[in-house]
Every structure is written in structure tokens, then in C-alpha cells.
Amino acid sequence: MNLVIDIGNSRVKLGVFKDNTLIYKETCNIIKLHAVVSNVQQKYPLIKFALVSSVVKKHDELLKMPPTIEKVFYLDSDTLVPFKNEYETPKTLGKDRIALVTNAFYTYENRNCLIIDAGTCITYDILTAEGKYKGGAISPGILMRFKALNNYTGKLPLVDHIAELTVKLTGNSTEKSLRSGVLNGVLFEIEGVINAYKEKYQDLTVILTGGDQHFLSKNLKNSIFATSNFLLEGLNHILAYNTNS
Template sequence: MNLIIDIGNTVAKLAVFDGDEQVEILRGSNHSLDCIKILCHKYPIDRCIIASVITLSNTIKKQLANVSFPVLTLDYKTPIPITNKYKTPETLGMDRLAAVVGANYLMPDRNLLVIDAGTALTYEFIDANATYWGGNISPGIYTRFKSLSACCDKLPLIEKGGEVPELGFNTETAIRAGVIKGIEFEIIGYITQLQKKYPDLLVFLTGGDKFSFDTKLKSIIFADRFLVLKGLNRILNYNVK
């Protein structure tokens, strides 16, 4: 069995895979992998891969040093089952890379746009020949809410949940509609622009945030919350073979 560890800007996700099947997933602090003991006692783990967008804490380093199975730390030198055309691979977030690997594994031989909606909102393109060409990064939904409050003295910090009218009728709904609809329009813009060059484009949407879309686009969008974890599992198995 494989232990998959994805450490993000906000939380850490630990998942156990039996082949391609995700058996269990736990979430916790991105500074300490306390739940690793639970999974190691519960399952016969054979190997592990870890990807992190932050510097690993000393606590995590010690925890990984004490496990009884080999741990692969994903970096830009790790062999992967796709061609990476990113010009500075050493600066590429490993979560971004894992997401495109996962999408390509699930939908091979297709032109794919991978959208990860988390702390940051990322867009990645991988073509039908399994060549990753790069992508873009913009602020995620909560990052946008926080930045408006931090940079604009009289704007409050609001929550995502609530009314989202076409046009805000007070400051709270104006911010919520502006942020959420702005992201929806941004995503639709990326999709329609790429469709001009790749009419058969398929879209994977992953991450913690959900959005509604024009009905014309729903048929080509696949939501998969665990795309990064599946990509990491694919990379680990690729390196074992």
C-alpha cells in the first residue's frame, strides 16, 4: 500500500492507496503529521511519497525519519510519466505538477486544462501527447476576500457563504458577488480561450472551492477533489516500476 502526503499552504492531507484505489484520507496540521501513526498502524504501508509547497518543519522531518518504509520526496528531479516543458522546473509547485499527472492518468491522450481552486487559483495545461506546457497562478477565493479587507481600510472581511446577487445591494453582497462571480468569469474565460485552439478540451476542477458554471461548459468539466493525491500516487508507482 502507498502512503501519499500532500502538504499545502493551509493543511496537510494524508491518504492511503491500494493500487489506484484511495482507501482512506485524513487531514491535519501542515506543521506536524500526527495522524501518520494512525495510518501506519492501520495499514501495511510499503512506500510513501511526500509533496510540500512549504518548508518542512523539523517535527515532520523527524516523523518521516522514524517510519519503516522508504519515503520519496517529490522535487523537480523526480522522474515523472509526462514531459515537463516548464522553463524553471525547480520553481514549479509540486502540487501543480501532481495535478496534471493525475489528470493525464485519468484522461490520457486528451488536451486538458487543470484548475485547482485553493489558497491560490491555478490553471495548468497538458496536451494530448502528455506534454505539460505550464500554467497561471492567481489569488484564490479566501485570498481575495482577505486582500480586500487588508488593503482597503473600510472594507470588511466577509465569509464565502451567503447571498450572491447579480449586482450587490450592500457592501457585503458587493464583495461576495464581486469575488465569486469574478472567479467564475475568470475560469470561464480561460476555458473558452483554450477551446479556440483545442476544441476537444476537457477540464478538471480540483481543490476545496466549488463554483457554478454556464450549462454549455458543464459537460466538459470533471470535478475531482483528490486529483493531486491521485497524481502523487501515480508518480510514486511510476518510480517503483
């Protein structure tokens, strides 16, 4: 069994895998990380390997792995990955993007893939059918756009972007106008990026994941494959790749 841990700035996602099957998932506050990992190890004592992906520099102070785990890997730019990384600055490539591309490499073998992760930021990553990672783009996420309009103006309110799953083109109030501008802007942006890559790469597979995927999958016109566990699955593939190497 494998344990993968994705440590963000405030939240932590954990997954236990038996081979390639996710059998347990939990999200917790970073303060409770050590206790949660201990409980998971007690529940699944056959966990043999672990992979930690962290954006927190002092993650070793937040997490002490149980001694029963045979080997612990920490994801960084030197970690072995199955795809050819053509990013010019690999040391600055986000660990979440590495995990997402890895899962696309295995799940959609020999296919051109565009992976869209809609969370705090919206990231776009392109993996070719030959297994070459080309890079992509980073833009502000939905909540970040709403916060920017609130923070950089004197009177515009902060809008709850998940209040509704649909959005009208024309807003007849300030709040609805904000929703129209931000949400339609994001939808038009994503559609435009997808269409641009479809012109460049034939038979493009578009993968959507991230915290805002539910809203986006309901409103995007392009056919997409949406999964909430795509990043954890990618981390597990990286762990398996390194334990077998």
C-alpha cells in the same frame, strides 16, 4: 500499499492507496503529523512505499517515517514524472501542479486537459493530448481577493465567501456588492480562460479541483469534472511511476 502525504503550510492531507484505489484519507494539523502517520502505519501495516510532497523546508523535522516503510520518496523537480515537462523554470513549478498534471495524464490519456485548482490561489495548467505540459497561469483565490479588499481599504469588511453557493450579479448592500464583484469576477475569469483554451485545443477536458470547487461547480456554465481527491491520486501515480522505474 502506498502512502502519500501532502504537507501544506498549516494543513496536511494523507492518503493510503491500494493499487490505484484510495482506501483511506485524513486531514490533520501539521503539528500532529508524526502521530497521525504512526497511527496510519499501524492501521495499514502493509504500506510499502511513501511519497512526501511538502512546501515546508524542514519537513524532515516534522515527520519521521516508520521504519517498516521500505522506501520514501520526496517530490521535487528531479522526481521522475510520466509527462514531458516544457515549463521553462521546472524548479519553480509547484508540487501540487505536478501532481495534478500527472493525474490528468493517466486519467484522461491522449486528451487535451485544462486542470483548474481553486484554492488559496487559482492555478490553470494545460496538458496536451501528446503528453506535453505547457504551463498555465496563477491568479489570486477567492479568499485572497476578499482579504485584499479588506486589508487595502479603510472600511470594506471581510466577507465570508462560502456563506452561500449562489451569487447575484447586482449587490444591493456593501457585503453583497463585494460578493458580486469577487465571486462573479472569478467565475467570469474561469469561464474566459476555459473558452480561450477551447479555441486553441479541440475536445478539451476541463478538470476542476481545490477547496472552492463546490461553489464553482455549481455556478460555472462549462461542463467540468470535479473531484476532491485529484491531487492525492496524482501523488500516488507519481509514487507508482518511480517505484516501477
